[in-house]
Amino acid sequence: MRRALAVKVTAATAAASLLVHQQYGDYLASVEASAHAETHLPLSADAQKTEVVRVPSFLSAAEVEDLHELHKELQPLLGSAGRTSGNQAAAYRQGTWETSYLSTDGLFARARPALRQRLLDLAREVDAEHWNVMSRATRPVLPRCVEYHTVEPGGSLPYPTHYDAGSLVTIDIMLSDSSDFRGGEFRTLEPDGSMRSYAFEKGDALCFVSHKFHCVSPLTAGRRNVLVVELWEGVERQCAHRCERHTGECEHSARASLFRRVLNDLGSDL
Template structure:
């Protein structure tokens, strides 16, 4: 929001404001498209956590600016700045940086800020100096980075919840307003425990490689060449009913850790960690034993990953009850269950009537993808380091049970743990974060 005196001003949308409105709207539609999101994923290696939103805005000289504001989660700011007037042909244009004294403002900046305190500390733009200085220009602010206004340039900035963003006012003497098309795209938490090919710098690769060698794990490239085993009717309707009834009780009693993934303003996926404090084994011991026997039997007939390992050391690292609502998905490129040996995915919903979309897809080394036809009670077992995704659910609710077997101590902490040492992530911590949608 902008302000002049006490009168509030809002950056205007382009449509209907000038003859260029339709062209700006077309560009905005491109930036809002799935194809452009895919381009950004490839360019940055970041994974969208929810659908982004696009704004077309005009900041008028001497009038409009944006107050410093934080975001609740990590997000990618994608901004295309456009000139209000056609630029001269390149052959007639001198490209020179303006000296600081001629900078007309209109840039944007990022500063360190506590999201709970930023509105207190910067309540009045005048107090923060945003409208101070000669010609209405802001004096130097203690910023992390300042991006001067550069026309016809696409800018990408990744920021976390501790970083505030603002747009400076333009000097009254500026001949043109600042036009921008802004895409705000929430991205997966930068400290997420789910591995991805985005972590491909040399140092990180070597850390992973050392871990794989020490624990006799398949490298992801090798795992892509392994096949998937589809088990029809692993669980009966009565077993599924017993499981889902018990999970509802556990959720009502708040006895299991939870994680909520947002898709825009709505829940896209809710994960309940049934291994929390050993409740899965304690309350559903027969089911736990059956699924464990199934994993051992199928591994012996297929990959033999468990051969030569002590059975007592092979435990469930995580037991996850996933509920996918419309928009819920797992589309991280190169996602795999790093550190685990085998992953069992059991369908608890009826795909013919309970939901649409939400297909389990496992990319293959040859560029194709395996999409098992999972009916209620069916299961899929695969090598954990094999890439896998879930396409977006378009309607209804998709419910699955996912278990990861690893060579390590049984985990009882309230999340999907990434360490073998004792973990201090408690149930209270998990429930507190889930309540906040983090």
């Protein structure tokens, strides 16, 4: 019994150490990228003054269902990440907030090229009318990640000052009927200190400057699915996570994504 426990603790310790090294490597990559890639982004106060733009019924009911089916088909091939109700890293498919990276290996772009282009066109049109953020870019603005989110009771994004660092424009598309869940409101922290909530119905798109503070209230019942697309001034990523490297190669695969989740699970045993 003691021997088995010792082996488990040793494995968990090694896993935690390896995970820390991996996460530190990601941090260094993000610092290096930010040094030259975010100097002209609308940071902090400027971003908070911008408006979230709602585009009702951007997708039809049939198109929403098609995305659910696409996720179901591709899921075994995708990188993923999960968070528990306490917003700690979750083991494989055990989080109350699960994120699947549809952009893994370029699968989304190949499977739905017309929708990919519609999303780019939407971002450009809304940006040109409201913010002119993308016009500041000195390189092409392309998808950083395409994510399919599944939120179940207890899942939330509770940090009022959360923002999508390094990206220019974020598009959220609701894939669930509002009657299918309770809670889960998309909110923004406004410059006057108030929290603003938004109407967000099935098929709607919410477009916003990525550096604008946003959060999601706890889901209390049901299931909430959302498609999230971030656009940035960097290469179009096909790695199996939300990449921090604006340029160069990234070898983070779906297998590496699974391995990291296993490490997180082992590390939680300490």
